[in-house]
Amino acid sequence: MTERMTERMTERPPLLRRLLRPRLRSVDLLVAVLLALLGFAAAVQVRSTQDDGPLRGARQEDLVQILDDLSNRNDRLRTEVDDLTQARQRLSEGGGTTAAAIEEARRRAEVLGILAGTLPAEGPGVELVLRDPERVLGADVLLDALQELRDAGAEAVQLEGPVGSRGEATSVTESVRVVASTALLDGEDGVVVGGVELRPPYRFVVVGDPPTLASALGIPGGVVATVEQRGGRAEVRQQERVVVDALVPLEAPEYARPADD
Amino acid sequence: MIPALALVLGVVLGLVLQPTVPAALQPYLPIAVVAALDAVFGAVRAQLDGIFDEKVFVVSFVSNVLVAGLVVFLGDQLGVGGQLSTGVVVVLGIRIFSNAAAIRRHVFGA
Numbered sequence: 169m170t171e172r173m174t175e176r177m178t179e180r181p182p183l184l185r186r187l188l189r190p191r192l193r194s195v196d197l198l199v200a201v202l203l204a205l206l207g208f209a210a211a212v213q214v215r216s217t218q219d220d221g222p223l224r225g226a227r228q229e230d231l232v233q234i235l236d237d238l239s240n241r242n243d244r245l246r247t248e249v250d251d252l253t254q255a256r257q258r259l260s261e262g263g264g265t266t267a268a269a270i271e272e273a274r275r276r277a278e279v280l281g282i283l284a285g286t287l288p289a290e291g292p293g294v295e296l297v298l299r300d301p302e303r304v305l306g307a308d309v310l311l312d313a314l315q316e317l318r319d320a321g322a323e324a325v326q327l328e329g330p331v332g333s334r335g336e337a338t339s340v341t342e343s344v345r346v347v348a349s350t351a352l353l354d355g356e357d358g359v360v361v362g363g364v365e366l367r368p369p370y371r372f373v374v375v376g377d378p379p380t381l382a383s384a385l386g387i388p389g390g391v392v393a394t395v396e397q398r399g400g401r402a403e404v405r406q407q408e409r410v411v412v413d414a415l416v417p418l419e420a421p422e423y424a425r426p427a428d429d
Numbered sequence: 430m431i432p433a434l435a436l437v438l439g440v441v442l443g444l445v446l447q448p449t450v451p452a453a454l455q456p457y458l459p460i461a462v463v464a465a466l467d468a469v470f471g472a473v474r475a476q477l478d479g480i481f482d483e484k485v486f487v488v489s490f491v492s493n494v495l496v497a498g499l500v501v502f503l504g505d506q507l508g509v510g511g512q513l514s515t516g517v518v519v520v521l522g523i524r525i526f527s528n529a530a531a532i533r534r535h536v537f538g539a
Contacts, residue, residue, distance in 0.1 A: 193483070202465070210440065213459050
């Protein structure tokens with residue numbers, strides 16, 4: 169023990185001396201440079217490991233593996249994106265089709281409503297006023313007039329009576345929309361149109377091409393001539409805008425159903 | 430004293446400069462550091478044993494780093510780089526532990 173202590177004591181001075189007063193040999197310098205390099209590399213490595221997350225220190229094949237996984241996942245997600253894009257496109261196209269179908273159906277409903285008399289209509293047309301002070305105009309004359317008007321392209325017709333002296337509607341005037349199923353019958357004081365008795369003077373309010381309608385009514389042997397011949401008076405007025413606002417109540421058919429195409 | 434100062438200087442430089450490790454060196458740097466640490470521990474032990482020789486230290490330091498890098502490089506070429514890196518670290522770790530134990534016996538006498 170004592171021997172070892174003395175041995176270490178004798179060993180100490182050169183070590184201490186060397187530590188305190190280092191000799192700068194080239195080998196010492198090399199050692200210092202190497203250690204500096206070690207410190208530098210260690211610090212850099214620690215730094216980069218801390219900085220860049222788990223991928224920084226990962227090995228090449230690990231990175232390749234990770235990259236493969238990411239590529240696969242990317243492919244899957246891309247496929248999913250494609251599918252979803254197509255689905256969205258289909259849905260939006262379908263939505264467009266539906267909207268177009270609704271629009272078309274609405275348009276058809278309007279056309280049919282005008283034809284069936286369930287919707288009011290307006291447009292250019294004529295007013296045909298038939299005065300019958302002598303009660304000589306029966307349902308046949310009115311029916312002839314109606315057929316003539318339909319031939320001339322009347323699109324919406326209503327029959328009114330009695331109208332005022334200038335052919336205007338008054339508070340007692342009754343209006344009946346004339347449609348395909350409207351029947352005209354001779355009544356006691358006038359003409360029963362669609363179940364409503366109208367008294368003269370009558371007035372047709374017709375939506376259609378005014379000159380065509382007027383000329384159709386005015387042809388020789390036509391409606392105007394017949395009325396005049398019978399002793400009544402007929403007056404045709406072309407109008408830029410007439411309103412056919414009498415409506416036929418809409419009744420669902422009891423038996424008839426749409427047939428399959 | 431000078432080696433210790435140099436070590437501290439290197440650490441400070443590395444922390445201050447924060448250089449980016451070139452991609453080619455990335456697999457080798459950690460192994461090289463561990464190998465160099467092994468050499469340093471060996472040197473400290475030799476110093477305490479009184480048989481420290483600068484030339485031996487320089488050669489062992491450089492050869493340690495080179496061999497470790499070479500082994501990792503070979504492992505990469507053979508497709509077992511990861512496993513070989515682990516092996517190198519394990520071997521060097523064992524050596525560092527045994528050196529550290531010797532140093533401990535010298536310093537604390539136990």
